[in-house]
Amino acid sequence: MSTITLLVGGMTCGGCVAAVTKAIRRVDASAGVQADLASGRVTVLSEGDPRALAAAVEKAGFSAEVG
Numbered sequence: 001m002s003t004i005t006l007l008v009g010g011m012t013c014g015g016c017v018a019a020v021t022k023a024i025r026r027v028d029a030s031a032g033v034q035a036d037l038a039s040g041r042v043t044v045l046s047e048g049d050p051r052a053l054a055a056a057v058e059k060a061g062f063s064a065e066v067g
Helices: 014-027 050-059
Strands: 002-009 032-036 041-046 063-066
Touching: 002 050, 014 032, 014 041, 014 050, 041 050, 050 063
Parallel strands: none
Antiparallel strands: 002 041, 002 063, 032 041
C-alpha cells in the first residue's frame, strides 16, 4: 500500500467529507481514507492510481489534485 495525498477543494462540512470518502471507496473499497476538513487534504492508503482517485473526487463535485 502507498500513501496518496489529494488536495480537495470545496469540502465545507462533514457531509462533504463523507461524499469524498464514498467516492474514493468506489474506486478502491479497501482504501483507508482520512480527510482533514480544515486543510482540504485527504490522505488515502491505497494501491490505486492516484489520478483515478482524484477523478472520482472530481466526479463527486469537488476539485482534486494529487499533492
